[in-house]
Amino acid sequence: MATFEKLSFYSLLALIVWLPIPLGSNRDWAWSIAEIWIALQSIMLIIAYRGNLPFEPLKQYKTLLFGLMTFQLWVFVQxxxxxxxxxxxxxxxxxxxxxLVGAPEGFISLDSRMTLASLFKGIAYTMLVFNAIFLVNSSKRLKQVVLIIVISGTLQAFYAAMVVLLDITESPVFGFTEKGIATGSFVYKNHLANYLMMALCMGLGLIATQLHTSPSDSRFVFIKRLLEGILSRKMYIRLCLVIMVIALVMTRSRMGNTAFFAATAIGGIIALVFYKNKPRALTALVGSVIAIDTIVVGALFGLENVKQRLVETSLGAESRDQVVIWSLDIIKDFPFTGTGMASFYTIFPMYSKADIGFYDHAHNDYIQFMVEAGIPATLLLGIVVLYALWRAFSTIRTRHSKTMKGIALGCIMSIIGMLIHISVDFNLQPMANALTFILILFLANASAVLPATGKLVTIGSSQRSKHYVESTEHV
Known part of the structure; x- marks a missing residue:
């Protein structure tokens, strides 16, 4: 039965890499594959535990689970x-x-079929969190999940950069027209930028888990640690970050780049002020990302193009701000119930006051969630996100474990970056981005409750009783 448990965990790692590959899992056939994948993963877990799943660990994640489950219940009501x-x-x-249209019956949702599809996606998101709670039950597995997110981001970055640098005019797999801007296997450049932002932030957190907290008492110790760092896995991760920064700049995403730099700066300041037993190299790490990666690498691979786009941005030329303004009228008419998840493209033409083209999303996830789910349900999700942010902050402030503090720091940066980026885009709509972000919310909670060493173990020969083995944390 342990074999099924391991297979289920490896399927979780494989899913993380798979999600962005089929167009960001933002097509019905693509997200259906992910939904079936997660369902099979859950079945394997049930088989592994012989139907007696340990519910004790769920208490540690009750806010995250309650928020997700309540939200899906509301979507079901719609x-x-x-x-x-x-x-x-x-x-x-x-x-x-x-x-008005003479319908035989009514729904809260104005597009009940699309809302039903959204419900299935939401159930899959919630099921994955349950699976992650049972599967990611040790610090080792926690680091493996973060490492896979970084690897997935690096693969996307390398592919996206190569397509641009080799001047490929048509994507090799899906045949989409390439326009010299990095999109990876996503269709929309800002979705790739958002995905890379999350992977970059988690990569920074992963490096922070390997930094020394004790001072170098002599030049010999300093040189020894420097050489160890160059030859260690830390340098491979650092190289991954450089590749992802190159691709991030190549997306020419204004807010994608801004969100990453802001998240790095804000997260770095938080770490420097509140990090318990702060590593001396942490300042150098944050500084190098901002200075070397953004200035040197960015200058070589197109940061000037991003800057030019920022300078040329005009509210008069952009119609997305108008979409947000008109969407406020929808919120006024449907403040509590919303119009139904995934119904924005259905309702927005009724409130559009000019011909500005077709908009199936609000280009502002705060607005879109309030339009589709209503204000109360949106606030519920906001509480879930802010609570995860608080738990990660508490981890870096109070825990001794380098692993947990480093991962929590990466989560803080990722959450801050996402909160910034979704103010001008719809990055929570593709399953690849949404599910990766939900996993990061899980990681933020897990870094606060998992033991630094040890894991969920079986008591006795049966698997009916399980508990967490706490052990002394490494400083």
Whole structure:
């Protein structure tokens, strides 16, 4: 049965790498593969535990689980047919629209089929968190998950950069037209930029787990540590970060680059002020990323193009700000219930006041979630994210484990970067980005509760009783 458990864990690692490959899993056939994958992974876990899953660890993640499960329950309610009288009370505007077209029954959602598809995606997200809680039960596995995120980001970055540098005009696999801008296996450059931002931040956290906290008492010790660092896995990870920064700059994503630099700077300041037993090399790490990667590498591979795009940005030339403004009217009409998940493209044409082209997303996930899910449900998800951010902050401030503090730092930077980037784009819509971000929220919680060494072990010969083995944390 341990074999099924290991297979399930390896399938989790493989899924992380797979998610961005089929167009960011942002097509119905692609996210269906991921949903089936997660379902099979769950079945393997049930078989591994012989149906007696240990529910004790779930208590450590109750806020994350409660938020995700409650949100999916609300999305389910959005898809239910509701009697006209009740629908008029819950969402008078939805009842009015359905009655206007002579529909035999009404829903909270104005596109119940797309909302149902969104519900299946949401259930898959929640199931993956359950699976991760059972599978990622040790500091070793925690680092493996982070390492796989970095490897996946590096593979995407290398592929994207090669397509641009080799001047390939058509993507080798899906045949999309390439325009000299890095997109990787994503369709939209900002989605790649967002994915690389998360992988970069987690990579920085991974390097922080390997930094020495004790001072070098002599020149010999300093030189020895320097050589060890050059020859260690840390240098491979550093090289991965350089490759990802090159690709990030090549995306020419204004807010993608801005979000990463801001997340690095803010996260670095937080670490320098609050990091317990702060490694001396932490300052050099943060400084090198900002200085060397962004100035030297960026100058060679196109940072000037990003800067030029920022300078030329004009609210008069951009129509996305107009979409956000008009979407506020939708929120006023559907403040509590929303229009149904994945229904933005259906409802927005009713509120558009000019011909600005087709918009299937609001280019602002805060606005889109309030439009589709309503203000209360959006605030619920906000609480889940901020709570994960707080737990990661508490970890770097109070724990002694280098592993947990480093991973928590990476989570802090990733969450800050995501909160910045989604203010101008729809990065939580592709499954690859959304599921990776949810995994990062899980990692932020896990870094606060998992023991620095040891793992979830079986008591006795049966697997009915399990518990966490706590041990002394490494300083």
């Amino acid at each position: 898809t239910l047919p509701i009697h006209w009288e009740w629908l008029s009370i819950l969402s008078s505007k939805s009842a009015e629209i359905y009655q």
